[in-house]
Amino acid sequence: MSTSLFDSATRHLPTALDFLRRLVAINSFTANAAGVDEVAAVTAAAFAPLGFEASLTPCTTPGTGHHLFLTHRGSGGAPIVLVTHSDTVFPPEEEQQNDFKWDERPEEGRIYGPGTVDNKGGTALIWLILQVLRDAAPDVFERTHWLVAANAAEEIVGADFGEATAALCNGKARAVLVFEGGPVDGRNWHIVTSRKGRSTWKLCAEGKAAHAGSKHHEGINAIDALARVLPDIAALTNAAEERTVNIGMIHGGTVVNRVPHEAVAEWECRATAPAALEQADEFFASLSGTASNGAKLTAECTGHTDAWPGGGDSETLFRLWHEAAAQMSLTALSVPRGGLSDANHLWKLAPTLDGLGPYGNNAHCSERAADGSKLPEYVEPASFVPKAVMNALALLKLVTAPS
Incomplete structure (x- = not known):
């Protein structure tokens, strides 16, 4: 045959x-x-x-x-x-x-x-x-x-x-x-x-614009707010759990002499075990709230594939x-x-x-x-x-x- x-x-x-x-x-x-x-x-x-x-x-x-x-x-x-x-x-x-x-x-x-x-x-x-x-x-x-x-x-x-x-x-x-x-x-x-399964996420930071020279103290830096949480997001990569996190896009601000009032980061997470992906998603969802510098953070799941x-x-x-x-x-x-x-x-x-x-x-x-x-x-x-x-x-x- x-x-x-x-x-x-x-x-x-x-x-x-x-x-x-x-x-x-x-x-x-x-x-x-x-x-x-x-x-x-x-x-x-x-x-x-x-x-x-x-x-x-x-x-x-x-x-x-x-x-x-x-x-x-x-x-x-x-x-x-x-x-x-x-x-x-x-x-x-x-x-x-x-x-x-x-x-x-x-x-x-x-x-x-x-x-x-x-x-x-x-x-x-x-x-x-x-x-x-x-x-x-x-x-x-x-x-x-x-x-x-x-x-x-x-x-x-x-x-x-x-x-x-x-x-x-x-x-x-x-x-x-x-x-x-x-x-x-x-x-x-x-x-x-x-x-692997995958989830995709977006984290928006809403700060307060201000003159970067004379009114810097009145501003709330949205980029700084993101920078404080991104290492925690990336740290969820775990080889033992066959899970990866890739922060793929970051953008924010307009010009360097202005305290940036908004910033956005986007990433994906992949994992073999559904429980490992779910654990990461729970953490990502918990990021919504007020950042340590006073910026408002909003986490949104933009996609999910089992x-x-x-x-x-x-x-x-x-x-x-x-x-x-x-x-x-x-x-x-x-x-x-x-x-x-x-x-x-x-x-x-x-x-x-x-x-x-x-x-x-x-x-x-x-x-x-x-x-x-x-x-x-x-x-x-x-x-x-x-x-x-x-x-x-x-x-x-x-x-x-x-x-």
């Missing part, structure tokens, strides 16, 4: 890469709704010959495109959800400025371009896997209920895509498989089995991928990841795995330095066939196992 899977994947790889090339040619910055929808249309057309019906759901974030759902109902039952996204982080102006486009370099074993690994490469790999399954196990492919779910705005990690997907599944799936890029370490293929804790059923699901890799004389490693993905919003539907996409690097980077110190996003096309075969083998194990 694995030989026929390899043969099929190798035969379909040029078509998969051509599909990827067409996707990469379309700017699909999250705020470019027309581009995101064009990617969705090209994707739907590619999956139609496999028997997938397309439907679109508007993203609730203003100015964004439509979530794409491709359904092959098979014999019914809970679907296997294959997750990708249509958007990228690159505005069209940035792509033009950096001449960032499809750039195939066989001598390097890489294809550079926007979305090649995050996550148009994942979309192309899903297509390749399904082609392989239809070739090698047509009865299994046809009777399986597949749902390909493509987020229109994954890069801003909203909750509505997860809600729309859950509604199509009636709140239950057989498995959730997320095709973000998957690192490779020698013959070890990383599969993500948990992700952790995907992994373990349990997801580790059981991972074992199927571990067995599939072993059949190929490879090793699949179960790894946590600190970044967010759609897995954070979908894992409650079913056992979940992430990082199932092709191998590449430098996601979210469009710059190339002459000295090689900076390289743009790329995918390694040689990773498609082994990753397609590994996923196909594991999916066959999943589909033919007792429900």
Whole structure:
């Protein structure tokens, strides 16, 4: 069986890469709704010959495109959800400025371009896997209920895509498989089995303006008020609790000869364990009140994404991928990841795995330095066939196992 899977994947790889090339040619910055929808249309057309019906759901974030759902109902039952996204982080102006486009370099074993690994490469790999399954196990492919779910705005990690997907599944799936890029370490293929949760916060300080020379004593310095509490916020980073705090933005004041009457700091906190994130959030909320210099402090939680804790059923699901890799004389490693993905919003539907996409690097980077110190996003096309075969083998194990 694995030989026929390899043969099929190798035969379909040029078509998969051509599909990827067409996707990469379309700017699909999250705020470019027309581009995101064009990617969705090209994707739907590619999956139609496999028997997938397309439907679109508007993203609730203003100015964004439509979530794409491709359904092959098979014999019914809970679907296997294959997750990708249509958007990228690159505005069209940035792509033009950096001449960032499809750039195939066989001598390097890489294809550079926007979305090649995050996550148009994942979309192309899903297509390749399904082609392989239809070739090698047509009865299994046809009777399986597949749902390909493509987020229109994954890069801003909203909750509505997860809600729309859950509604199509009636709140239950057989498995959730997320095709973000998957690192490779020698013959070890990383599969993500948990992700941290995140909260984002804003702290506003309201002071009192005054002349910095003649009336300094009458002022209340809002920047000073923030400076007194920021070390306590940063101190909540705790390696033992797998929690990080990143103060990412600070601004305040207007000119140096005026006591600043307002200042704002923003940060994010990430943690693996929900309790560790909750503990930090309680402290952040407690910052509202009066600072020691008399300024008024107001703390506001601006966003929250639950952790995907992994373990349990997801580790059981991972074992199927571990067995599939072993059949190929490879090793699949179960790894946590600190970044967010759609897995954070979908894992409650079913056992979940992430990082199932092709191998590449430098996601979210469009710059190339002459000295090689900076390289743009790329995918390694040689990773498609082994990753397609590994996923196909594991999916066959999943589909033919007792429900």
